[in-house]
Amino acid sequence: MAQNLDALRLALQHSPDNAPLLVLFADGCLDEGLVEEAEQTFQRVLQNDPAHADARLGLAHVALLQGKTSQAAVRAEQIIADTPACAAAFILLARIHITEGDLPKAKAMYDQGIALNRSLADPGIEKDLHGVKPSEDDGAGRKRAAITSGGSYMESAKDKEDDDDGHPRGGAAFDLGLAEMEKPKLNFAGVGGMEALKEEIRMKIIYPLQHAELFKAYDKKVGGGVLLYGPPGCGKTLISKATAGEIKANFIAIGLHQIIDMWIGNSEKNMHEVFELARRNAPSILFFDEIDALAADRRDLRQSAGRNIINSFLMEMDGSESDNDGVLILGATNAPWHIDSAFRRPGRFDRTLFVPPPDEGGRAAIIEVMAQKKPIAELDPRALAKKTDGFSGADLKAVFDLATEEVLNQAMKTGKVIPLTTKDLIKAAGRHQATTKAWFESAKNYAMYSNQSGFYDDVLKHLGLMKR
Known part of the structure; x- marks a missing residue:
């Protein structure tokens, strides 16, 4: 082949x-x-x-x-x-x-x-x-459902009847699989590196939630929306969970499969139920991963069903009947350029945080955390960090995996545990290409030619194309 x-x-x-x-x-x-x-x-x-x-x-x-x-x-x-x-x-x-x-x-x-x-x-x-x-x-x-010639799904009259247990079909009885809602034990101390981002989160998210009474004195609601964007594998999900741990809030992670439904109207109902759950359990963090799939630019959608989900999302965020006080909505995306501009309006995702690949110090901290559960003879995190410029946290994990596989081959031959060394890890790093480079190639074009609002200024600063 x-x-x-x-x-x-x-x-x-x-x-x-x-x-x-x-x-x-x-x-x-x-x-x-x-x-x-x-x-x-x-x-x-x-x-x-x-x-x-x-x-x-x-x-x-x-x-x-x-x-x-x-x-x-x-x-x-x-x-x-x-x-x-x-x-x-x-x-x-x-x-x-x-x-x-x-x-x-x-x-x-x-x-x-x-x-x-x-x-x-x-x-x-x-x-x-x-x-x-x-x-x-x-x-x-x-x-x-019957599939119409237009490609949409149509319920029959019988579909709309109640189930045997009395619940309407597609109604409040559906299971969103949210039993895993929790107050995470992970906090910032358990996240290697990302110090500048942590400080931004403290200023924009944590301090307002910790001083809620002061905000109420100024008639300002606590919560709102924060959009995290950057290359894949750089810790957007991890830092979101750690943020919930810092403020001891309920953390509700939402996957696309818990929202999208092929039956007409159910996706919108799912979206409403998710927000209602967060409101009932405030203070809470509602986390949407790969949010570009739920908040896509409506101009790119030819089917009305997709637009309806987006409109429902917008209404839940700041509609006239939506009270999200104490609910922080975090969205993570690798493709912010695909998100409908309406989501960046004040009152929705009005705060944006760029999550870059870790710097050398951050990589060294991540390496130390990753090494804790490995048999290692000697480790020089700084030496490995210098050899992994541009690597994301996921890339560093791949380096450990490659080095482990190599050592395991030798260990299986001898039947003994062979510790990893810095030399093994540096050798593995040479076999792995940073996955963030492709992302920055795309992001650079948007940052240079579609940055009228300054949305991508942090990308330009990271690339050295704008003064900090």
Whole structure:
């Protein structure tokens, strides 16, 4: 297969914008485990043809392989909404639901995909679904929806009836899977580096919440919205959880799968229920990861369902009937340029924090934390930090994983534990490329040419293109 890829690369040199050739090459990359190269190639196709179904489906496959099941599900559902006859999207959605452990819903999706194209039958999926009750419903007691020609979902009259237990279908009885709400024990002391960001969070988030009475004296509500953005793997989720730990607030982490629902109106109900839960348990932090998928620019959405979710989100944040006093809404994104500008209006995400890759001191602190549970003979965090310029926290974890794998190979031969050394880690760092570089290449273009409001000033300062 590697030879075939080389041949395709050569062909693309002569025909770089050939969409079928690009898709074929990207599929080959997936077969060879070259996930990042496949992702970049699918994106090249979509730059020229944003509606290209195979490339969109390919990116959904990539997201699933990267463990981003929520993102993969959203992509697959959008394809189905736009192209109801795309059997492959139903099959992929079945795989995603299997990964998430929702076998009844996986069965429903698989049955619809096979009904559209029996040649896509997958023995592996069928084995996983063996014994699951054939899907008269989607696993939540609802009849399958009819797919209209416009790609939307329409409930039948019977669908709107009450369940046997008296709850309306799609009503307050649905389970958002939020039992894991907690007051995190993690605080800033347990997060290596990020000192400048911690101080910003103290000034913008923690001190106002700790001096709530003073704020009320000035008739100013405590809470609001803060948007965290930056390269992937730099600790946006970690610092959000640590912030909740600092102020001993309830931390409610929301995934896309807990909001997005294929049934008309349910996504909006889910959004409202999430905010109501946070209000009932104030002081609380409501954390949305990959928020660009829930707060996308409405100009990029052709389906009204997506716009309705965004409008619902905006209303919950600062609508006339929304009282979010004591509720802090944190959103994290790697792609702030895809977020609807309405979310950055005062009263919504009116405070923005850039989460950059850790500096040398921060990397050394992270290295010390990561080394605590490893057998290490000697460790020079500073020496390793100097060799890992631009590395994110996730990159540093990858360095430890690579070094551990190398030492484990030797340990299995001898049957003895062999400690890691700084030399092992530096060698592993030389084999790993910083994943933040690609992000900064994209961010630089937006920061230089779409920065009328100064939103990306921190990116320019980090890149040395603006004075601090």
